Amino acid sequence: MADVAGQLAGISLFSGLLPAQYxxxxxxxxxRSFLKGERIFSEGDEGTGFYxxxxxxxxxxxxxxxxxxxxxxxxxPGESFGEVSVFTGQGFPxxxxxxxxxxxxxxxxxxxxxxxxQDPALALNMMAQLSERLRQFAGLIEDLSLKExxxxxxxxxxYLGGREGNGTVDLDVSKGQLAALLGTIPxxxxxxxxxxxxxxxxxxxxxxxxxxxxxxxxxxxxEGKRLP
Amino acid sequence: MADVAGQLAGISLFSGLLPAQYxxxxxxxxxRSFLKGERIFSEGDEGTGFYxxxxxxxxxxxxxxxxxxxxxxxxxPGESFGEVSVFTGQGFPxxxxxxxxxxxxxxxxxxxxxxxxQDPALALNMMAQLSERLRQFAGLIEDLSLKExxxxxxxxxxYLGGREGNGTVDLDVSKGQLAALLGTIPxxxxxxxxxxxxxxxxxxxxxxxxxxxxxxxxxxxxEGKRLP
DNA sequence: CGGAAGATTGATCAGTTTCAAGCTCCGTGG
DNA sequence: CCACGGAGCTTGAAACTGATCAATCTTCCG
Numbered sequence: 001m002a003d004v005a006g007q008l009a010g011i012s013l014f015s016g017l018l019p020a021q022y023x024x025x026x027x028x029x030x031x032r033s034f035l036k037g038e039r040i041f042s043e044g045d046e047g048t049g050f051y052x053x054x055x056x057x058x059x060x061x062x063x064x065x066x067x068x069x070x071x072x073x074x075x076x077p078g079e080s081f082g083e084v085s086v087f088t089g090q091g092f093p094x095x096x097x098x099x100x101x102x103x104x105x106x107x108x109x110x111x112x113x114x115x116x117x118q119d120p121a122l123a124l125n126m127m128a129q130l131s132e133r134l135r136q137f138a139g140l141i142e143d144l145s146l147k148e149x150x151x152x153x154x155x156x157x158x159y160l161g162g163r164e165g166n167g168t169v170d171l172d173v174s175k176g177q178l179a180a181l182l183g184t185i186p187x188x189x190x191x192x193x194x195x196x197x198x199x200x201x202x203x204x205x206x207x208x209x210x211x212x213x214x215x216x217x218x219x220x221x222x223e224g225k226r227l228p
Numbered sequence: 229m230a231d232v233a234g235q236l237a238g239i240s241l242f243s244g245l246l247p248a249q250y251x252x253x254x255x256x257x258x259x260r261s262f263l264k265g266e267r268i269f270s271e272g273d274e275g276t277g278f279y280x281x282x283x284x285x286x287x288x289x290x291x292x293x294x295x296x297x298x299x300x301x302x303x304x305p306g307e308s309f310g311e312v313s314v315f316t317g318q319g320f321p322x323x324x325x326x327x328x329x330x331x332x333x334x335x336x337x338x339x340x341x342x343x344x345x346q347d348p349a350l351a352l353n354m355m356a357q358l359s360e361r362l363r364q365f366a367g368l369i370e371d372l373s374l375k376e377x378x379x380x381x382x383x384x385x386x387y388l389g390g391r392e393g394n395g396t397v398d399l400d401v402s403k404g405q406l407a408a409l410l411g412t413i414p415x416x417x418x419x420x421x422x423x424x425x426x427x428x429x430x431x432x433x434x435x436x437x438x439x440x441x442x443x444x445x446x447x448x449x450x451e452g453k454r455l456p
Numbered sequence: 457c458g459g460a461a462g463a464t465t466g467a468t469c470a471g472t473t474t475c476a477a478g479c480t481c482c483g484t485g486g
Numbered sequence: 487c488c489a490c491g492g493a494g495c496t497t498g499a500a501a502c503t504g505a506t507c508a509a510t511c512t513t514c515c516g
Contacts, residue, residue, distance in 0.1 A: 062366070064374035065451055068505095072366060084366075087352070087359040093366045116352070123351040124315070124344070130358040131315040137365040138290070138300060138321045144372040145411040146292035148503070175463065183373040188504055190464050206463095206513090223293055296473095376471065403495065416472060418496050434481095434495095457516100464511070472503080479496070486489085 007105075011052055011078045013125050021119055028111040034058075034098035041096050047085020049108040053077050056102025060094050061180065071181040073136070074099065074173070080129060086112060099177070144183050147221075150192050152182045154221035157202065161211050171207040235333075239280055239306050241357050244349055256339040262286075262326035269324050275313020277336040281305050284330025288322050289408065299409040301364070302327065302401070308357060314340065327405070372411050378420050380410045382449035385430065389439050399435040 008014045008022050008029075017025075031054070034040055040051065040058060051058070058075040072094055075081045085092050086109050116123050143152050156178070160169040171178060179189040196202045201217055203210040211217065236242045236250050236257075245253075259282070262268055268279065268286060279286070286303040300322055303309045313320050314337050344351050371380050384406070388397040399406060407417040424430045429445055431438040439445065 062370040062374060064370075068374055070369060070373035072369060084359040084362050087356040088363060090363070093363045113352075116355075117348040120345040120348070120351065123348065123355070124341075127344075127351070127355055127358060128315040130355060130362060131312040134312050134358060134362055134365065135316060135318070135321045137362065137369065141298060141300060141365060141368055141372065142290040142292075144369065145298035146290060146296055185505065186463070187465085187506085191504090194464080378471095413473065414495070415474085415497085419472095422496080459516090460514095462511105462513075464509105466509085467507090469504100469506075471505095472501105474501075475499090477496105477498085479494100481494085482492095484490085484492105486487100 007054055011080075013052065013080050013129050014122070015125060016121055017119070021115075021122065024115055025107075028115070029105040029107050031103060032106050033103045034101070036098055036101050038098050039095070040098060040104070041082065041092050043093060043095050044091040047082060047088075047090070047092050047109065049106055049112065050080060050082040050086050051096075052080045052105045052107070054103045054105060056098060056100040056104075058102055058104065059097050059099040059177075061097070062094050068185065069180045070183055071177065072140070073133070074181070083126065083130060083133075085109070099173075149182060149184045149188055150195070150220050151223065152184075153189065153192055153196075154217040156182065157209060157211060158214070158217055158221055160209075161214070166211045166214050168208060168210040171209065175207075235282055239308075241280065241308050241353050242350070243353060245347070249343070249347055249350065252343055253335075256343070257333040257335050259331060260334050261331045262329070264326055264329050267323070267325045268332070269310065269320050271321060271323050272319040275310060275316075275318070275320050275337065277334055277340065278308060278310040278314050279324075279332045279334055280308045282331045282333055284326060284328040284332075286324055286330055286332065287327040287405075288324050290322050296413065297408045298411055299405065300368070301361070302409070311354065311358060313337070327401075377410060377412045377416055378424075378448050379451065380412075381417065381420055381424075382445040384410065385437060385439060386442070386445055386449055388437075389442070394439045394442050396436060396438040399437065403435075 008017075008025055014022070014025060029052075034056070041047075043062070053075045055077055058081060059071055060073045060075065060081055061069050061071045063069045073081070081096060082092060116126060143155065147155075157169065160171070161167055173181065175189055176186045179186045182189065193202075193204055196217075197204055199216070201211075201213045201220075203212055236245075236253055242250070242253060257280075262284070269275075271290070281303045283305055286309060287299055288301045288303065288309055289297050289299045291297045301307075301309070309324060310320060344354060371383070375383075385397065388399070389395055401409065403417055404414045407414045410417065421430070421432050424445075425432055427444070429439075429441045429448075431440055
């Protein structure tokens with residue numbers, strides 16, 4: 001299991017632990033693989049443990065009765081998901097599907113819980129992780145309730161673009177998935193991209209988007225409503 | 229400080245602790261009072277600790293540049309808020325004001341953090357608390373993104389009504405605040421209440437609402453979109 | 457090359473917000 | 487005690503955003 005222990009080192013949830021703890025973790029962690037599109041768990045499933053992404057990407061989402069999907073989070077390598085069920089005992093609050101071929105580590109609830117009990121550092125890491133997710137969710141709620149789609153899209157593009165000035169970014173998800181991430185549908189996303197193009201704020205071709213007017217995007221991202 | 233220690237017993241975050249721990253908590257907790265409408269902290273403020281509500285009610289919310297408000301949570305006695313900043317070190321992610329005259333206990337970050345480090349039970353309680361909040365947020369995101377206002381209102385009314393059949397419930401917030409809780413504005417809420425009245429699903433007069441057709445409300449609450 | 461999935465575009469529509477006006481309730485002060 | 491005044495609530499008309507439906511176009515694999 002040395003190979004598992006090696007991977008644990010890069011996971012923020014497990015940072016700062018002693019070698020003995022990595023050893024313990026690697027004993028209880030189980031590696032699982034999922035094909036692209038394969039379901040990892042469904043909302044309401046009994047939570048028997050939580051997951052850490054080793055490779056690939058896992059989509060956590062809610063889906064309405066009419067089929068519209070809202071992505072809560074896209075988990076990349078090193079990120080964990082399903083922690084909530086470890087502590088509340090209830091079922092998972094959302095669905096999880098592999099957005100890419102993915103490998104994950106599964107940590108059974110009971111075993112992990114007893115590890116946490118013994119190691120304050122691990123507990124603190126877990127609390128930090130939960131807090132960070134809570135902060136992200138608060139931001140998503142704010143966006144959904146207080147901003148319109150152009151604002152959310154602009155914010156996302158700026159996020160992809162990083163701190164630098166104008167430049168080209170690559171969408172790391174399909175446009176359909178980006179729409180679900182932004183809480184809208186592909187048609188609307190397409191229209192708004194077209195509008196941003198027309199206004200000269202961006203130049204998009206396929207998944208490549210060049211940010212032409214960072215300042216302009218920031219304006220749209222900041223204002224809650226109404227395009228000026 | 230015996231009076232503080234006594235209050236701690238009723239707080240789920242602190243359930244199952246030893247008397248010595250209550251003693252320790254009561255030493256670091258500071259009681260603070262706020263008038264109705266008084267601000268407890270603002271988004272971005274440095275998080276120097278977290279709070280537990282003793283009496284009254286505290287509103288946690290986000291506000292857009294145009295002034296629209298989205299309530300993230302209404303904290304009643306026994307509930308905690310501002311925990312996120314204890315662990316992430318960043319500023320508070322939202323605003324907090326007293327919705328009623330309120331008294332709270334403030335626990336400074338550093339002191340509390342060291343308590344947690346010493347007591348696995350306290351740490352587990354805290355994780356359960358954070359997880360539960362995360363679950364609530366996931367539900368709110370789902371509602372905002374996948375349901376329309378009638379659905380959210382119906383769900384809220386059913387929640388107030390509890391498990392029982394038809395009956396009369398009392399809104400525990402003003403209609404303006406209820407609108408902010410549901411992610412809409414007072415006008416829209418008013419119209420939808422009127423519509424539910426017309427359809428014979430409820431009978432509302434002021435803050436009193438009698439649920440006439442529970443089944444019908446459930447239908448509206450479940451479907452993501454479009455009234456039938 | 458064919459075809460299916462994804463992406464774009466157009467027309468229409470439902471739901472929500474905005475703006476504006478009136479109403480109701482309630483506390484205050486004359 | 488009543489009248490005033492204001493905050494909160496309700497209602498109406500119009501504007502707007504985003505969703506839906508439908509058709510077309512693109513892409514990119516088999």
